[in-house]
Each structure stands twice: as C-alpha cells, then as structure tokens.
Amino acid sequence: MNPDRLSRLYDLMRSHNLEALVLNPGPTLTYLTGLQFHLMERPTLVIFAPPAAPVIVLPDLEKGKLAQG
Numbered sequence: 001m002n003p004d005r006l007s008r009l010y011d012l013m014r015s016h017n018l019e020a021l022v023l024n025p026g027p028t029l030t031y032l033t034g035l036q037f038h039l040m041e042r043p044t045l046v047i048f049a050p051p052a053a054p055v056i057v058l059p060d061l062e063k064g065k066l067a068q069g
Helices: 003-015 027-033 060-068
Strands: 021-023 045-048 055-057
Touching: 003 027, 003 045, 021 027, 027 045
Parallel strands: none
Antiparallel strands: 021 045, 045 055
16 A cells, blocks of 8 residues: 555545545555455455554455455
C-alpha cells in the first residue's frame, strides 16, 4: 500500500468525521493499494479504519495476489 496515499486518505476521513471506509474492487482501491481485483460473486473488500492498518477481506483463491502486490 502506498503510505502517502493512505496517510492522505486518513487525513480526509478525519476531516469528514468518518470512522471507517470500505472499498470494493475498482480504480480507487487500486489507486490506494496497488492491488487489482475484479468484482465477482465472492466479496473482496478493504476496510480502512484509522489508526488501524487496513483489513483485506477476500476469497482464498485471491490470496496469491497479495503475495504478488
């Protein structure tokens, strides 16, 4: 994950009083994380809730992408 982009996201979330943000696959998720997933029937989500590290929820068959990214 890009630390500068993540820091900016967390700053924006604080300024808008957002405790958490959940993103599904798409350009914003790719921009923030560098990971590319496709929308499918099995959920793939990244949960951003500062100050905690992002949490990635994904099917087992997608775990290989984390090692590559």
